[in-house]
Amino acid sequence: MERSPAFYTWVSILVVVIGLALYAILMSLIYSLEVFEFSIHVIWVTMVSNYVFLVVSSTGLCIVTSLGHVFGMQRYELIGRRGVFLAFITIIFGMISIGAHLGHPERAMIFNLLTPNFYSAMWWMGTLYTFYIVFIAIEYWLLARPELIERSDQAQGPLEIIYSHMAFRQLDHSRLGAVLKNHKLLQFVSAAALIAGLSAHNTLGALFGHVEARPLWHGSYYPVYFLLSASFCGYSWLLAVSIATYKIKKENIPEDYQSLIFEMAQVLALLLSIGLLFTAYKMGFGLFTPEKVKPIMLFLKGPFSQAFWLFEIAIGTVLPIPILMWAAKQKNIMGVLIASVMVLVGVYVMRYDFVVAAQVYPVIKNSLPSYLPTFMEVLFIGGVLGALFLTYVLGEKFLPLKEERHH
């Protein structure tokens, strides 16, 4: 696959898509931010929903991988490297997405440090995600280091130098080198990443939950639901990406990996069922809360009903549950892949609806503002997702992402 024409075609398509996104960013810098998401009333749109989708996925991946490294479930260590690498790249591209949305991202970095507002959920989110990125990067490096050392031993020429630098081989004979080999350190860093990730994720939910002026967002529901949706997002990402990788590379999935995949499929089905209960609670509770009725009705009968019933409920939750159960029973890998991709599509649409619908109501004079993504915005989002996939493809080619084996 890696030297086949199909591989190069895919990479060139991704490069073109990224180029178009860079063009969109350039246009926004030259002219104004108007080329992206221009709306007076609906002021947070695709880039914010894309950011939410990616960072929720990242936390979810961190949650799933920590089952192995923090909670000691050895079978989950099989997906450790791939999961942590995915968690790292999804958070990075999520941050790029929000960076393009912000008017002045450079000021955000400076004034976050100089004049913090401890009462703002956004400040906590930014700060905690910074810690999370650092921890998740260290976690991946610790996971990859043994194989990087192995690769530097086997490689020759410039590759050997690159790999040995990446593994910091100069530490090999030092006391720090011995500490790095200790499994406890990995466990500690993974736990730190999990705590930072969960806290940051909680503040992301709280960022929306604090906004009393937006009845759909306000309340304690979203901080809790975000954690649940992160979990099923994480499971879906890992299942979809690892199965797709093996299928595209035309490699056989090892037996223990297969049994883990089917176990994960069952857990995903369980999480989706709980998610369905949460959605039913949100809708039911919303209908009996006077200030939430109108935004809830936007989903049930209004302009967002198609996206809600078709994508969020049918494709994202209800249909994948029986498919996953059936596939886990019949040991059908393709079934798991299809169901997990369906969940991801459903969740993506869910994020968009969640962000946009809340801003549609309330507005002045009872008229509903509408929003349609601009062409440049679509180019940018396509570029971010394209760059995410390209980074994964390059990671798969050059970095150790395969399952860990304890000898």
Next chain:
Amino acid sequence: MNKAAKKIGRRHFLKLLAGAYAYATLGSPGLAGAQITRYGKLADTTRCIGCKRCMSACKRWNKLEVERNELVSDRETDLSAQNWVVVNLRADAKNLTQRIYEHWACQHCIEPACAGVCPVKAITKLPMGNVVINEKKCIGCRYCYQACPYKVPRFDFEKRVTRKCHLCYDRIPLLNYMKPACVEACPVEALSFGYKHEMILEAKKRVYKTKNARYILGLKEAGGTDMLTILPTKPEDLGLIVAPKKVVNHNIDKLRVTGAGFMGASALAGFMYTYATLTRGKEKKNRDNSD
């Protein structure tokens, strides 16, 4: 005269001074005490004739762009990064013959939700009462727009910052306590500016004396605002956004929401631990089989 001078001696004066200082630093209920020195703006919709001179004066003072036909009377205008004050014709839903010109701008909440959510403290409530955005600090996240119960701060796509009325904070103390540009420009005294407590009294007096004026917007909405508007009827009948009659985005509410999330996170960690513990046997069996 001599008797009075004897009454307030040096010692007594120092005691009073120390007491006042201690009261100001330790025991003063900050916002209520500040009300005496805080300014307020009063808009009387029953007097407004819709000439839009306030809009034009605001634009001139703050160097904002003017759109074509924007300042034509009766033309509907929305708040924007270039429109910090708008005047629009509104009809009472219950009595369509009742029409007023509504002067709308930032309400300058006593406890502003926008300042509470700004991650970098770019929005401040000045002791004078003005809620001001520091445009050199604003990161352009637009969270203030989401949090504002009146949807006032608008994003400037050119400058990439959020902008809104600052109640001419740059005129009040610097230019010999001049009134805000809009108030100065009003030809019929529909707009007044002065100490907040005086504005409240004035508004109540007008409601008591004028036949048409029935409602004072801003006494309780969003926990009280430093801009008061006299309306002929309730704001919901005029199609205005109705803010809750309490402080919006109170810190205790924020704490409640965040706390629920942390409880959820702890529960999730608990489930993960239980999942790991319950399936430990399965793992051991797998390992034995592979051996």
